[in-house]
Amino acid sequence: MLNLLGENQQYCDGLTRRAFMQVGGLALGGLSLPSLLRAESVSDKPKRHKSVIMVFLPGGPSHLDIWDMKPEAPVEIRGEFRPIQTAIPGVNLCEHLPRLAQRLDEFAIIRSLVGAKNEHASELCFSGYGYADSLSRNQPSLGAAVSKLLGPVHPAIPPFTSLVHSTPNGWQDPGRPGFVGPAHIPFRPADEHKQSMSLGELSLERLRDRRQLRTSFDRFRRGVDASGLMDSVDQYTNQAIEVLTSNRLLTALEVEREDPRVRERYGHGSLDAVDDGAPMHNEDLLVARRLVEAGARCVTVSFGRWDTHSCRKAGDLAYKNNFMQLREYLPRLEQCLLALVDDLHERGLVEDVSVVVWGEMGRTPRVNANGGRDHWPQVSGCIMFGGGMRTGQVLGSTNRLGEFAKDRPIHYQEVFATLYRQLGIDVANVKLPDLNGRPQYLLEHRDVIPELI
Numbered sequence: 001m002l003n004l005l006g007e008n009q010q011y012c013d014g015l016t017r018r019a020f021m022q023v024g025g026l027a028l029g030g031l032s033l034p035s036l037l038r039a040e041s042v043s044d045k046p047k048r049h050k051s052v053i054m055v056f057l058p059g060g061p062s063h064l065d066i067w068d069m070k071p072e073a074p075v076e077i078r079g080e081f082r083p084i085q086t087a088i089p090g091v092n093l094c095e096h097l098p099r100l101a102q103r104l105d106e107f108a109i110i111r112s113l114v115g116a117k118n119e120h121a122s123e124l125c126f127s128g129y130g131y132a133d134s135l136s137r138n139q140p141s142l143g144a145a146v147s148k149l150l151g152p153v154h155p156a157i158p159p160f161t162s163l164v165h166s167t168p169n170g171w172q173d174p175g176r177p178g179f180v181g182p183a184h185i186p187f188r189p190a191d192e193h194k195q196s197m198s199l200g201e202l203s204l205e206r207l208r209d210r211r212q213l214r215t216s217f218d219r220f221r222r223g224v225d226a227s228g229l230m231d232s233v234d235q236y237t238n239q240a241i242e243v244l245t246s247n248r249l250l251t252a253l254e255v256e257r258e259d260p261r262v263r264e265r266y267g268h269g270s271l272d273a274v275d276d277g278a279p280m281h282n283e284d285l286l287v288a289r290r291l292v293e294a295g296a297r298c299v300t301v302s303f304g305r306w307d308t309h310s311c312r313k314a315g316d317l318a319y320k321n322n323f324m325q326l327r328e329y330l331p332r333l334e335q336c337l338l339a340l341v342d343d344l345h346e347r348g349l350v351e352d353v354s355v356v357v358w359g360e361m362g363r364t365p366r367v368n369a370n371g372g373r374d375h376w377p378q379v380s381g382c383i384m385f386g387g388g389m390r391t392g393q394v395l396g397s398t399n400r401l402g403e404f405a406k407d408r409p410i411h412y413q414e415v416f417a418t419l420y421r422q423l424g425i426d427v428a429n430v431k432l433p434d435l436n437g438r439p440q441y442l443l444e445h446r447d448v449i450p451e452l453i
Helices: 098-102 123-127 131-137 142-150 210-227 235-245 248-253 260-266 283-294 322-346 412-422
Strands: 051-056 083-085 092-094 108-114 160-163 298-302 353-358 380-386 393-395 405-407 431-433 439-441
Touching (some): 123 142, 160 283, 260 322, 322 353, 322 380
Antiparallel strands (some): 083 092, 108 380, 353 380
């Protein structure tokens, strides 16, 4: 919490040596004091900028039941769903994504994604490195690296924000700062960070009152100026105060301000966790749009639980089987993804905001005895749109049974290289010093995907 009026070492003027700066628990992720100095504008309208929204589907969605269906394969491979024709000639999607199929020309799908590990972790989808590699290399996530390299667009908006929900397993990491340092951790409004957005005795409710906020700061500044202590406050502290005098971040997070028709388009979902995974909270994608529009450069989101083993416990199904789950999950995902596309178009952001939707692995080609599909890191895929990328295409293919990439294998990190490129960062030439001062590349696979550019 930022405590403006402390009580230690009180002087005769009533102020203290620490009266203007106790930042304690305020971790705005990327809004470190040095990085604040790079902010070019404090206007209410940020300059046009590029952003990324990363939608993580925890557990790994079944590629064979969504975007890489095998209708000619044996039933134990092809499963229960039938394919439907899409807006791209010769390309099929699952029957439970009819609206997405009609508009697939607005998207790009990669069916031959490689580089996954047999481990449940969000790191792969936020940094391009698996859990173990991410830890051993202390590798920064895309959001943290972008925060370090580009800094904030607007001083009141963290460049890296995470809407990833807490879970009891490895699906909750929002994107590690790694060797770029803790100054570039993501701001997490659903976590403890929002509670830190308070000024002394002011509550979050009172923060929303612009007039009350300005009155409190005017009183504070008059007191500081009278004491002469402001002369000793360096420019870093002044910038930190500017962050907290703005209601821009709180406004972006207040989805209640949005047009009800737009909110209805996204759907409301639920904040209840899906088993041990994340909630399917459709409005998280709307909040992500509001954040990038306000000035965020990277927003990470988690949506649902896609680890569809359909395992049994004590003779009973612990979870619905793979097909029962997908019948429920796919329409929810379709609704908020299409709403996000429409929203980006209507607000003139579609050329500036790149979106990727994926999980940390695929699922086994063969349906197991419980009607589920198990881990399959050999191949997976993703959905992409926006950011000026070339859409209306499907990249790569798998063999007849969906077991491995048959042609055009594309590494997870090549997707990252492309996203970095869309943000204006050339990972083939950019290095950042690690904690020992040694320059490091952000990725090992640094080729962009030319078909998307």
